[in-house]
Amino acid sequence: MPDRFVAGDRVRTRIADPPGHTRLPRYARGARGEIVATAGHHPLADERARGLGSAPRAVYHVRFPASELFGDGEHAVVVELWEDYLEPDGSRS
Amino acid sequence: MSGEHASSPVAAQVRHVEALLEERGWLAPGEVDERIDAFAAGGSPAHGAAIVARAWTDPGYRERLLADGNAAIAELGYSMGGALQEQKLTVMANGPDEHHVVVCTLCSCYPIALLGPSPGWYKSEAYRSRVVRDPRGVLREFGVELPATTRITVWDASAESRYLVLPRRPDGTDGLGEEELAGLVTRKGLIGTALV
Amino acid sequence: MSRINDVGGMVGFPAIVEEPDEPAFHADWEAHVVALNGAMLRRGVYNLDEFRDAIERIPPEEYLAASYYEKWFRAITTLLAEKGIATPEELAGA
Numbered sequence: 001m002p003d004r005f006v007a008g009d010r011v012r013t014r015i016a017d018p019p020g021h022t023r024l025p026r027y028a029r030g031a032r033g034e035i036v037a038t039a040g041h042h043p044l045a046d047e048r049a050r051g052l053g054s055a056p057r058a059v060y061h062v063r064f065p066a067s068e069l070f071g072d073g074e075h076a077v078v079v080e081l082w083e084d085y086l087e088p089d090g091s092r093s
Numbered sequence: 094m095s096g097e098h099a100s101s102p103v104a105a106q107v108r109h110v111e112a113l114l115e116e117r118g119w120l121a122p123g124e125v126d127e128r129i130d131a132f133a134a135g136g137s138p139a140h141g142a143a144i145v146a147r148a149w150t151d152p153g154y155r156e157r158l159l160a161d162g163n164a165a166i167a168e169l170g171y172s173m174g175g176a177l178q179e180q181k182l183t184v185m186a187n188g189p190d191e192h193h194v195v196v197c198t199l200c201s202c203y204p205i206a207l208l209g210p211s212p213g214w215y216k217s218e219a220y221r222s223r224v225v226r227d228p229r230g231v232l233r234e235f236g237v238e239l240p241a242t243t244r245i246t247v248w249d250a251s252a253e254s255r256y257l258v259l260p261r262r263p264d265g266t267d268g269l270g271e272e273e274l275a276g277l278v279t280r281k282g283l284i285g286t287a288l289v
Numbered sequence: 290m291s292r293i294n295d296v297g298g299m300v301g302f303p304a305i306v307e308e309p310d311e312p313a314f315h316a317d318w319e320a321h322v323v324a325l326n327g328a329m330l331r332r333g334v335y336n337l338d339e340f341r342d343a344i345e346r347i348p349p350e351e352y353l354a355a356s357y358y359e360k361w362f363r364a365i366t367t368l369l370a371e372k373g374i375a376t377p378e379e380l381a382g383a
Contacts, residue, residue: 017291021342023251025198026291027225027298040181042253049338059252061183066226070298075228075245080252103359104318109382110366111325113375120328128324133313198297200341201357210313216357219302226298234305249297 003058004083009035011062012089013081021049024085028077032089033064036078044082058083136209140171141257142278144207146271149262158184162257166207173206173255180206185248186259187285192239194232194285195248195256196224202250204257208283215284225249235286258285293349294341319358326365335368343367 005011015030023045039061043054062081066073114120144166148155158165162182163173173180182204185193197203198221203211214220224231228245232238239245248256260282266274281287296302314320330337343364344352352360370377 021338021345023199025249025251025297026295027198028249039183039252039254045252045338045341048336049342051336051339059254061254063246070226073226075247077225077247077249079249080254082252101316101318103362104316106382107318107321107325107362110362110369110380111321113379114325114328114369117374119332119334119374120325124328125321125324128327129320132320132323132327196297199294200344212307212311213357214305214307217302217305218296218299218353219305222296222299222302223305226300231305235307 001057003038005035005038005058005060005086005088007035007037010089011035011060011086013062014085014087018046020046022046022085024081025079027069028064028079028081031064031068033062033068033079036061036063039080042082044084046084060086062086132210136204136206138208138278138280138283139275141204141207141280141283142275143271144169144171144257145259145278145283146275148259149274150271155186155259158259159186171207173204180204181254182207182257183248183254184257184259185246187261187288189261190243192232192243192245192285193248193256193258194224194228194245195250195258196221197250198222198225199249199251202255204255206255207257208280212280232286235281237286237288258283260287260289263289292345293347293352294345314358322358322362322365326361329365329368334372334374339368340364343371 010032012032013024013028013030039059041056042059043056047054059080059082061078063076063078066075066077069077111120111125115122147169148158154165162184166172166182173182187193201211201216203215225247228247229239250256260278263277277289279287279289282289326340329335344360347360347363355363366380369375370380
């Protein structure tokens with residue numbers, strides 16, 4: 001399956017609070033960012049943590065302005081996220 | 094903090110579980126000691142420092158390191174294969190207007206294969222909670238005051254990659270050889286909580 | 290779910306403390322815990338994500354009170370019991 005995103009794509013992280021282990025930090029939920037690079041392909045941690053088989057899928061470095069995550073701040077945070085956590089951001093900032 | 098002494102109850106519990114697992118064949122005799130020795134002989138900040146010193150003295154190497162960390166560290170005989178599988182290494186270069194700092198907010202992911210065991214502060218809730226929110230303030234706690242114009246990027250090791258910061262080469266070090274340069278590089282410099 | 294490990298952006302934790310000349314381990318048992326965990330992971334008794342999950346499931350007040358490797362040991366024994374390697378009573382030495 002081709003990767004869903006490429007560098008430069010604008011994405012939005014999912015808001016949902018999953019029932020178990022996940023690697024989308026709370027502070028980065030529902031946030032808009034930009035794909036910096038694809039960082040390889042790996043089984044989804046959420047599924048592996050439940051002992052399930054999981055197919056490798058793309059993982060990305062995603063850059064967020066601090067203001068998008070916390071409402072203020074001049075810095076940026078790059079979070080490494082599985083594509084399951086992301087959806088295309090159609091909105092204009 | 095509890096559990097710092099060999100005589101603590103947890104030490105006895107660990108011995109008990111270890112013996113139980115050996116008895117049931119889940120651990121081979123001597124396996125734990127072998128692993129402890131292997132761990133002690135593994136990564137060390139000296140590895141990260143050697144990589145940085147090479148990047149400071151060889152522009153071609155610097156370029157390769159930033160483009161493909163795993164391939165570049167292999168040139169020096171290092172690998173990210175200390176864990177169960179080879180981990181992807183991403184190296185970020187600090188510049189005159191740019192500073193990078195690494196954290197794992199969810200647990201304590203760290204490039205052990207290159208830097209050895211992580212320091213306690215790196216694993217602390219204090220560091221993990223604050224550095225993503227206020228990196229400038231956290232850097233100040235470490236005695237690092239960056240110009241207001243410096244762009245700061247925090248890298249949260251939330252998945253499979255591990256990160257290494259390539260600090261700026263200090264001024265006035267033109268005459269130094271690779272080994273002397275490596276001697277200037279600290280573990281904190283490689284994490285981004287020190288300038289070098 | 291938002292668990293106690295997910296602290297990024299939270300306020301209220303104390304100042305960052307650096308320990309000069311910090312050793313890799315503060316007691317032998319900590320090294321044993323790391324070795325034990327490595328052995329279980331390599332044998333496939335559990336995987337690394339299950340291990341992280343087990344740490345995250347520690348009740349918040351215990352998570353915050355425990356040292357780093359105490360959390361590890363607690364997660365290991367949780368998983369050994371859940372995977373049927375030994376009962377909680379056997380693991381506790383009762």
